[in-house]
Amino acid sequence: MNKKNSRTILRGQTLSFSRSPFEGDAAGSIDHCEDGAVLIEDGRIIAVGTAAEILKQGKDASVVNHGDGLIMAGFVDPHIHYPQVEIIGSHSPGLVEWLNQHTFPCETKYDDADISRQAAEFFLDQCLANGVTSASVYCTVHPHSVTQFFEAASQRNLCMAAGKVCMDRNAPTELNDSAQSAYDDSKALIERWHGKGRNRYAITPRFALSSSPEQLEALGALWKEHPDVLMQTHLSETQDEIAQVLAAFPGHKSYYEIYESFGLSGPGAIFGHCIHLSDHERKAMSDSGGAIAHCPTSNAFIGSGHFDLAATRRAGPKTPIALASDIGAGTSFSPFATMRAAFEAARHHGNGLHPAEAFWMATCGGAKAMRLDDRIGNLTPGMDADLIVLDLKSTLLIARRVEQANDIHDVLFAQMIMGDERAVKATYVAGSRCRM
Template structure:
């Protein structure tokens, strides 16, 4: 027997990419909308009155006018092993890795601890409305198993990969070129396209991978071109100087990956703040994606991402918390930070652009835009319902709002997990752990 549910209330709809033109032509809110979900898939999206008449037997959940039915949030760049060290004080990138990240990732050498952190991370992010993440794991293969297993238990779509490092890291966190290849290959065979799991080949970044390791991972990607490849690019100026010292023969940071086949349409580069013109041209030519991590970029002092300039080149751009360099598990807070960085650059983003980046835009960068990120027929029913009056401060702003966009913007800027009314994953209403 089919499991059919009708969600009734204001519905956020995408008709295009608001970063490519007028947001008014690409995003709309149907204030008298409804969504029919059947067996984990969105079957019909339309008007409230029509769907109520056509589907009288469906289980009905009605949301008030101060709610908004949205696609589930898609967090396109995270480090789930850093859950326990989020919001640690006072370090920039390289010191952050040495003082906080590497010691915590060493703790995940214990499979039981990795399992506990994976479960905790998915529960925390689900409480903030996130239904899909793309995560770096640790060098331990079981850390990948832990996250994919926890996601499968929740029937949750997740992208992840074993982080590969064979230099400039503690001995207990280093693999080799061969073991990185072998472990990643085994994990691809075990997890890629298994249920809602997708694998991403994952060199951490050039400073922690030798040429041999990058070459091995480039060869592996050539053998499995339907996988993603995720890594970091041009996050901080001192990191770029380090890369230049390590690889003086290359043209720029991107070239350290390109030289080993680690660029292409399914490449996903986190941060990408301080890009050279050649790098931007090459990324545009190959169709690679960039991920904006605004809370991380300010928290550890990296810089201001050029959203307007890169979007003008029609590059795929997603949005991410970058847990735990990012200081929040919330994509609402991440959208707010993206707005603030846009203001500092003189190019503030509209609420329609922000919500698109956190859903359909991020799904696009992960090559999942045909499955998630939109309230559309045939899509997987990953849905987040926002309460636009979740706190007294937000409620009084909602009461003064001229339209739903003003109200949504107030929730983006001031909202937290209290603004998450409901989360549906594959058509099943999530229950808090």
């Protein structure tokens, strides 16, 4: 490749994080430059600085001027179900009904590889249109649903994690695997896909109620054999679910402790929801590692409850907390909708949510949950150039509001409350602009 042509400068406003907003004053965690630039070479970020500095440093580079567009890291969505694109916005009275009336009939159709492939393509294009450049994705029980997904992700050169859903009980027979087949199929998929290109594997027991103790044990053993893959599951979403889980696993002290006892906790574990954890569970998770995917639009839609960010952080300060859509119970691909709902969930508990906290959880937090925070999630030299450019005046209403804004925090807050897909002007994957 001609070195000269592989260097690109993106010019515009730039936004990055110098540290987590939860460690000290939130506003001070943001680095914002009004006339900034990013130098990219061979898909990596080489330098970030003022436009004057970067133009000097990259004299031979081609320059793309995004004007007053805001260049930042692509969003990371660490809990999302790609097969559920067609059931988003389907009404159900609660979680169990959602699974039985919508999720399972939908996922049964993924027996057909063509349906998997088409859904994976559609799903990834939706992610990119919304500025989501990485995600940790639930496929279906069918191994080919993972293959179709990774093939589509590889074609787009995306950094994605995904896994075959494992469940051997409390689901229709055609969606049940077994302890042995879940182990064998997941292992074969790890060997085929994990670390191939930008793909990462996630061992995926759907949740404790849909996996027998034997299956959880087999998957715990598999994770021990492949400790560098991720493990994703659901935890403590609704009160009914918790009661049913504890009844199905007699002798266990708590829902979290069930996963822990089967070796399904620790660094690289991503637990979706975690709304009703006790302080004891929050502390145990914080001590052992693992991350929380906070899915506020899904929680509001299912009526599961409101995640208490402040209380979770108090009892478990070391646990990374990321924002996730949980499509299809979640109601939008847009991280703006997720940030807005996270603000509303915090409000429910009498708290606020600083835009630095929301944007951090939607980027760096997700990358941390996926153990990829040295590669993606921030605008930092050395990281992969998965970037987005936001139009901070994407609607007349937002433009009018932003004209009155006092500072960048005020501008970002307006985006998280009113923004949507229209704010995403451009998405770059490993330095290349996606056609959208």
